[in-house]
Amino acid sequence: MYYINHKDRISKLPEEIIHHILSFLLIKDATQTSVLSKTWKSVCSSYKIVQSLHFDETLFASELPLSAQSAGQDQEIKDKFMNFVNNRLLTINQQHTPVLELTSNLVVNNADFSHVDRLMNLVRQTKVEELCIFVQTKDFSWYSEIRENACYDFPYLEILVSSKWLQSLTVRGCRLSSTVGNYVVGMYSSLKQLWLSHVLVSNEETISNLAISCPLIELLEFECCTFGMGTLTLSIFHKLKKAYVEGFQYGEIGEVDIRECVNLESFSCTTHLELLFNSDGGSNIRDLRLVDHPLVYGDLTADFPLLEKAKLVIEDIRVDWFKAANYHLRKLEIEFDPRKIYVDCPNLRYFKYRGSGCKKVFIDCPNLRELLYEGDQVPSLLKLNLPTHKCLVKLHFCLSCDLDTSWFIRFKVFMEHIAGQKIYLSIGFDSRFDPWIQSRIQVEFELNEFGARIRPSQQNNVHLKVARQNHLTKQTSAAFVDGLVWSTYPTTLTILGYCTGIIEYLCKKLASKGRDGCCEQFCNKFWWHNIEDFDATSGNKDMKENLASMVMMHNNSTEKSCFTFKWRFDLH
Numbered sequence: 001m002y003y004i005n006h007k008d009r010i011s012k013l014p015e016e017i018i019h020h021i022l023s024f025l026l027i028k029d030a031t032q033t034s035v036l037s038k039t040w041k042s043v044c045s046s047y048k049i050v051q052s053l054h055f056d057e058t059l060f061a062s063e064l065p066l067s068a069q070s071a072g073q074d075q076e077i078k079d080k081f082m083n084f085v086n087n088r089l090l091t092i093n094q095q096h097t098p099v100l101e102l103t104s105n106l107v108v109n110n111a112d113f114s115h116v117d118r119l120m121n122l123v124r125q126t127k128v129e130e131l132c133i134f135v136q137t138k139d140f141s142w143y144s145e146i147r148e149n150a151c152y153d154f155p156y157l158e159i160l161v162s163s164k165w166l167q168s169l170t171v172r173g174c175r176l177s178s179t180v181g182n183y184v185v186g187m188y189s190s191l192k193q194l195w196l197s198h199v200l201v202s203n204e205e206t207i208s209n210l211a212i213s214c215p216l217i218e219l220l221e222f223e224c225c226t227f228g229m230g231t232l233t234l235s236i237f238h239k240l241k242k243a244y245v246e247g248f249q250y251g252e253i254g255e256v257d258i259r260e261c262v263n264l265e266s267f268s269c270t271t272h273l274e275l276l277f278n279s280d281g282g283s284n285i286r287d288l289r290l291v292d293h294p295l296v297y298g299d300l301t302a303d304f305p306l307l308e309k310a311k312l313v314i315e316d317i318r319v320d321w322f323k324a325a326n327y328h329l330r331k332l333e334i335e336f337d338p339r340k341i342y343v344d345c346p347n348l349r350y351f352k353y354r355g356s357g358c359k360k361v362f363i364d365c366p367n368l369r370e371l372l373y374e375g376d377q378v379p380s381l382l383k384l385n386l387p388t389h390k391c392l393v394k395l396h397f398c399l400s401c402d403l404d405t406s407w408f409i410r411f412k413v414f415m416e417h418i419a420g421q422k423i424y425l426s427i428g429f430d431s432r433f434d435p436w437i438q439s440r441i442q443v444e445f446e447l448n449e450f451g452a453r454i455r456p457s458q459q460n461n462v463h464l465k466v467a468r469q470n471h472l473t474k475q476t477s478a479a480f481v482d483g484l485v486w487s488t489y490p491t492t493l494t495i496l497g498y499c500t501g502i503i504e505y506l507c508k509k510l511a512s513k514g515r516d517g518c519c520e521q522f523c524n525k526f527w528w529h530n531i532e533d534f535d536a537t538s539g540n541k542d543m544k545e546n547l548a549s550m551v552m553m554h555n556n557s558t559e560k561s562c563f564t565f566k567w568r569f570d571l572h
Helices: 015-022 025-037 040-048 057-062 072-093 114-124 156-161 203-213 407-417 474-487 500-513 548-555
Strands: 050-056 101-106 130-138 166-174 174-175 192-197 219-223 230-232 242-245 255-257 267-271 274-276 286-292 310-322 331-344 348-353 361-364 371-374 381-385 393-400 425-430 461-466 492-497 531-538 561-567
Touching: 040 101, 050 057, 050 072, 057 072, 057 101, 101 114, 101 242, 114 130, 114 156, 156 166, 156 203, 166 174, 174 286, 174 381, 348 393, 348 531, 407 474, 474 500, 492 500, 500 548, 500 561, 548 561
Parallel strands: 050 101, 101 130, 130 166, 166 192, 192 219, 219 242, 230 255, 242 267, 255 274, 267 286, 286 310, 310 331, 331 348, 331 361, 348 371, 361 381, 371 393, 393 425, 425 461, 461 492
Antiparallel strands: 492 561, 531 561
């Protein structure tokens, strides 16, 4: 009985019967059976699946001899191209050969779409799983509105309902009209994924007919489309899981309605459209991306309780506070200007903030692995509950601000707050927030304001990476290094970018160590007296015994320069 129950009877069937069985599967699934055994590999090879067909009229013309591309022969080239396409598709249809992916890029002159119609008739007869249609007209532009009288009226309903195999459809540069024929009644498409790029959507009836004819759609994307209605309602696609509205949308559209989209799990809108949603529409969203959007969330996770990944980019809007608190959020990016930020997400792994004017930051994320902070200043209040010292945490600070003693004091307070944890800290300074910042940065540092007892911690695990986008003078380089070292006592200090002055100052002080009378105990006057030992490298080259050449090596190489410190601790 064991032998009978576990015997592979399907593999013993005649090859033509196995082919018949494979014909009922999706083409992707049919091709995957080739990995089962040598027998199935042979069966799949004889089944003759075409993986990809790419008909590009522009490419076809460019590959012809120059003599065939002379002026006045456009129609002849087009005829040759269409004959090639017709013969290829007719052969495939006659042999009943399935096609996994079919891409067609057609060029139309003088609004003559007759050859496009002929191709569509052949496509309807082809067993294809992924279809991409791009029709380039004379007035087509990637950066402008699609005009109704200048684009091809794509027979989307005929294409969709005539195929029981079509799973994915991409349409570019066409128009979807609301015309419906009687042949559509009671017929439904197998389509699950639809990408519309630079497409004219005539009116609400067009979208409604699409939803009725394609009840299985799970993914829907609109990229730089032109709409003949004011509201794009997505709830009519009842099985919709992923929806994307990308790029600038033209026409009358002013809002996107995701209310009642109970199955929606991923939503992205990167254009200035109003978003209509309610508790039903957002309750199941796991992935949210809103860029250049007027909607501001105070409590993000209250509206989207199951959110796992979010990115919010809002221009020229300042709010009092922003909060995110749930157990599901893993990745969070915000780019606007709240004065206070509260992030209480125990499972958050990555957090990025970019903005200006933020005064207070509270982050309670015991599983955080990377924090990227891009602002115009160090917050006056920064409280972090980060992982234990056994975990690796990367903190990246990219700041554009005046550097003075108060900056280093605030930074020292921050470092004391996370003392004992293994921190990889990256600091960069550039002019992205203020184009004039490079000309007005002045670094000032007064040691006395830090107090008399500044000493490294025995649990020092700070790995500091510094990058500057502008040069520093010798004086400001010295003040900058002094401030960072007194603030952090880094285990490693890695220098990137235009930091020649910093390298030169470090090499000078490390070379003088041991010759200027190092203290036997903690020194609160010269930080380099507190170094027990150090290593210096440029790329993979050891420069400890050749510090004089390290500056030139740094200037002539793209490799980073790194200093590793072993500090002397005053146990008493």
